[in-house]
Amino acid sequence: MKLSDLKVGQTAKVQSINITDRKIKRHLLDMGVVVGTKVKITKVPPMKDPVCIELRDYELAVRKSDMDKIECEVIDV
Amino acid sequence: MKIGLIGNQNSGKTTVFNALTGLNNKVGNWPGVTLEKKSGKIKGTNHELVDLPGIYSLSPYTIEETVSCDFIFDDKPDVLINVVDSTELERSLYLTTQLLELDIPVILALNMTDLLEKNGLKLNVDKLSKLLNVNIIQISGVTQNGIDKLISLIDTVSIKSSVKIYSDDIEKCLSSLEQNVKHSRFINVKKIESDSRFVASDSEKDIIHSLCKYNDLEETIATQRYNFIEKVKSSCVIQNKVSTISQKLDSIFLNKILSFPIFIGLMFLIYYLSVGVVGSATVDMVGSCIDGLGEFVSNCFISWNVSEIITSLVVDGIIAGVGAVLGFVPQLIILFLCISLLETSGYMSRISLLLDKLFRKLGLSGKSLISFIVGSGCSVPGIMSTRTIENEDERKMTTILTPFIPCSAKLPIIALFAGYFFPNNSGVVSASLYFFAIAVIIISALIMKKFIFKNISDTYIVELPEYKIPNVKYVARDVFDKVIAFIKRAGTIILLCSIVIWFLLSFSFNFTYGVDIEDSILATIGNALSWIFYPMLGSKSWGATVSAIQGLVAKEQVVSSMAVINGLAADVEEGAAIFSTSGIFGFFSPVSAYAFMVFNLFSAPCFGAIGAMQRELGGGKQLLKAIGFQTIIAWLLGTLVFQIGTLCQTLNISVGSVIISILLIVIIIAVILNMQKKKNKCSGCPYCNSCKS
Numbered sequence: 161m162k163l164s165d166l167k168v169g170q171t172a173k174v175q176s177i178n179i180t181d182r183k184i185k186r187h188l189l190d191m192g193v194v195v196g197t198k199v200k201i202t203k204v205p206p207m208k209d210p211v212c213i214e215l216r217d218y219e220l221a222v223r224k225s226d227m228d229k230i231e232c233e234v235i236d237v
Numbered sequence: 238m239k240i241g242l243i244g245n246q247n248s249g250k251t252t253v254f255n256a257l258t259g260l261n262n263k264v265g266n267w268p269g270v271t272l273e274k275k276s277g278k279i280k281g282t283n284h285e286l287v288d289l290p291g292i293y294s295l296s297p298y299t300i301e302e303t304v305s306c307d308f309i310f311d312d313k314p315d316v317l318i319n320v321v322d323s324t325e326l327e328r329s330l331y332l333t334t335q336l337l338e339l340d341i342p343v344i345l346a347l348n349m350t351d352l353l354e355k356n357g358l359k360l361n362v363d364k365l366s367k368l369l370n371v372n373i374i375q376i377s378g379v380t381q382n383g384i385d386k387l388i389s390l391i392d393t394v395s396i397k398s399s400v401k402i403y404s405d406d407i408e409k410c411l412s413s414l415e416q417n418v419k420h421s422r423f424i425n426v427k428k429i430e431s432d433s434r435f436v437a438s439d440s441e442k443d444i445i446h447s448l449c450k451y452n453d454l455e456e457t458i459a460t461q462r463y464n465f466i467e468k469v470k471s472s473c474v475i476q477n478k479v480s481t482i483s484q485k486l487d488s489i490f491l492n493k494i495l496s497f498p499i500f501i502g503l504m505f506l507i508y509y510l511s512v513g514v515v516g517s518a519t520v521d522m523v524g525s526c527i528d529g530l531g532e533f534v535s536n537c538f539i540s541w542n543v544s545e546i547i548t549s550l551v552v553d554g555i556i557a558g559v560g561a562v563l564g565f566v567p568q569l570i571i572l573f574l575c576i577s578l579l580e581t582s583g584y585m586s587r588i589s590l591l592l593d594k595l596f597r598k599l600g601l602s603g604k605s606l607i608s609f610i611v612g613s614g615c616s617v618p619g620i621m622s623t624r625t626i627e628n629e630d631e632r633k634m635t636t637i638l639t640p641f642i643p644c645s646a647k648l649p650i651i652a653l654f655a656g657y658f659f660p661n662n663s664g665v666v667s668a669s670l671y672f673f674a675i676a677v678i679i680i681s682a683l684i685m686k687k688f689i690f691k692n693i694s695d696t697y698i699v700e701l702p703e704y705k706i707p708n709v710k711y712v713a714r715d716v717f718d719k720v721i722a723f724i725k726r727a728g729t730i731i732l733l734c735s736i737v738i739w740f741l742l743s744f745s746f747n748f749t750y751g752v753d754i755e756d757s758i759l760a761t762i763g764n765a766l767s768w769i770f771y772p773m774l775g776s777k778s779w780g781a782t783v784s785a786i787q788g789l790v791a792k793e794q795v796v797s798s799m800a801v802i803n804g805l806a807a808d809v810e811e812g813a814a815i816f817s818t819s820g821i822f823g824f825f826s827p828v829s830a831y832a833f834m835v836f837n838l839f840s841a842p843c844f845g846a847i848g849a850m851q852r853e854l855g856g857g858k859q860l861l862k863a864i865g866f867q868t869i870i871a872w873l874l875g876t877l878v879f880q881i882g883t884l885c886q887t888l889n890i891s892v893g894s895v896i897i898s899i900l901l902i903v904i905i906i907a908v909i910l911n912m913q914k915k916k917n918k919c920s921g922c923p924y925c926n927s928c929k930s
Contacts, residue, residue, distance in 0.1 A: 177456070181696075182455075183298070183627075184696050184698070185455075185456070186296055186298075186455060186459075187293075187298045187696075187698055188698060189455070189456060189459035189460075190293045190294035190296060190298070190331065190459065191293060191328065191698060191700070192327065192328045192331065192463060194456070194459050194460040194463050195456070195460055196460065196463075196464070197463070202484070203484075203487055203488075203491055205491045205496065205590055205591055206491070206492070206493045206494075206496050206497065206591065207591070207592075207593070207594040207595065208594070209593070209594045210590060210593055210594075210603070210697050210699075212487075212491075212590070212701055216325070216327035216328045216463075217324070217325050217326065217327055217328070218325045218328055218700060218701075219483075219700070219701040219703075220698065220699070220700055220701065221590050221593075221603075221697065221698070221699050221700075221701050222697070222698050223593070223695070223696060223697045223698075225695050225696075226695075226696055226698065
């Protein structure tokens with residue numbers, strides 16, 4: 161499923177990152193979003209976009225349009 | 238020796254820099270406080286320490302990040318101090334593993350160790366040092382723990398061999414590529430990633446293709462790097478992070494219902510407090526102090542038989558001009574304090590997140606908001622902070638729009654007019670100008686998006702820092718520095734301008750002293766241009782004209798100039814208030830006052846800000862267009878305010894009812910537009926599947 165389909169509080173493992181823009185993909189990789197990363201949706205602000213995700217002990221705000229391009233699999237914690 | 242201070246954004250590099258050098262550079266709690274490299278000498282040594290903008294990796298993403306990467310390769314530092322936020326170890330070590338591939342000695346400074354226990358973390362530092370093969374020092378930039386140890390380590394640290402972190406095939410490939418250059422391991426990794434800055438030769442490309450059989454090598458390298466770090470971390474971190482107070486605070490500040498009222502309330506409060514509460518409490522006291530000083534000096538000079546010209550220069554020129562500006566220091570202290578608290582607490586990043594979606598519709602992003610908030614202190618750092626925006630069009634738009642935010646130098650203008658013409662509502666009126674500015678930004682952004690900047694970014698990937706209790710010492714220091722800078726400007730530029738203005742007011746074109754002010758050089762110049770302001774003032778005032786033009790030097794100069802002009806013109810009564818009906822500015826009414834404020838707020842910024850705009854926009858033509866755009870908008874708005882206001886007065890409609898009806902119309906239009914949109918398509922929320930088709 162897409163990362164953007166996750167609900168608040170759910171955790172998922174990244175399976176693939178299908179972003180074609182090299183620069184943006186590189187930035188996401190550098191920020192720690194790689195295949196296998198555990199990502200948790202921590203909060204959705206009132207406007208519902210961008211969404212806060214927790215990974216590697218910190219929080220990152222990412223727009224839904226980018227999260228649409230990240231495939232993941234929900235896991236139990 | 239030259240030493241580079243390098244680390245993730247918001248890892249506390251500048252705090253460490255200040256601790257090491259004893260200097261006081263600005264710190265904050267949002268990614269991108271440091272935008273340019275700054276250097277200083279380490280206490281008790283001859284080592285030059287360079288503070289660099291934060292980076293997450295050695296592949297720069299934004300302009301300011303490029304500065305840090307270029308430093309490593311062009312400035313050839315002897316030692317790198319890698320500042321690592323120990324509460325965010327995993328992501329921070331990503332950059333560390335890249336630095337350890339360079340042929341430069343690295344010291345890993347584990348920062349914020351005082352926060353470790355609070356976060357429920359325990360670290361085995363010795364093991365971490367062994368696994369990464371790097372010297373580690375635990376420090377706290379805030380409490381200065383470990384700083385001396387760090388300084389003494391600089392002399393003894395040496396290059397250590399890099400640990401193998403990749404899979405066997407990639408490691409084999411790395412050792413098959415060119416080895417006889419500096420930073421060979423780092424460069425070879427970059428060649429495998431096919432980085433544009435480090436191009437592999439054809440034979441090397443063949444080696445890479447034959448040895449590394451992966452789809453996306455850039456992704457593979459990053460993934461393997463993180464896998465290595467995960468392994469290291471799991472054997473060094475003894476306890477795991479517990480959820481912190483930040484989550485609880487965010488449930489309030491990012492709350493569905495509360496977040497926007499809190500944000501608007503806080504913004505309102507800043508201006509209400511500084512201009513309304515503090516302003517009304519201090520303005521009379523400060524005013525009478527300055528009048529008293531003027532009287533005292535003039536009496537002294539008379540008793541000492543000082544010539545009339547000198548007395549006039551000192552009293553009517555210098556004391557009136559500089560004093561008029563200095564009188565607003567109390568309001569500025571409150572404004573600077575509020576902005577500093579916003580910056581250091583971490584709330585600013587939440588505002589950025591909160592409004593990103595709205596701003597995207599304007600062709601901007603949440604990042605622009607950070608520039609706007611910093612710009613409410615001073616446009617220059619506000620404009621500079623646009624460097625953290627990676628999309629070029631968005632960056633340029635933010636640069637042009639940031640001066641629209643009322644900066645601290647515009648506060649004296651607001652406080653002067655609002656305090657006199659709206660004595661009971663000065664706080665509300667000044668806050669209204671802030672919201673007026675937001676409206677202007679929205680409209681201008683829409684115009685620019687439609688006609689000039691069409692390439693809009695679709696990405697917002699920003700770290701959300703944890704809330705921090707602002708450090709009293711740094712906030713006090715920040716406020717103090719800004720107030721001192723303002724006072725210095727009053728003692729230099731404003732002083733100089735006051736003298737020039739006094740001269741131009743006291744002499745006629747044939748250099749006779751003591752002419753009637755209406756025959757002075759300045760009045761002649763002003764009269765020639767006063768038609769420009771007629772539509773928004775309802776009067777051809779040379780005084781208001783020349784004062785507004787002087788806003789180019791510094792916005793507070795408008796106030797200073799009006800004080801000098803009024804002082805020299807007011808032969809009627811000594812020390813008459815600027816707007817006394819018999820004075821030269823007596824024609825001002827509440828409506829024209831508001832219009833004049835609007836013009837001064839939105840017209841071309843001061844030379845300092847124009848310089849900053851030029852650096853960011855890069856070209857003369859675009860800069861001229863931007864300044865022209867700003868001034869035309871300001872003139873149109875000023876005129877509009879005056880004409881509508883006057884019309885309301887003649888028709889006997891209260892201004893309040895006009896504002897409310899305009900707001901109502903806007904809300905109704907917005908609701909209708911929104912309803913139509915909803916009818917047509919799903920609003921796009923990701924968290925329900927019911928409307929997905």
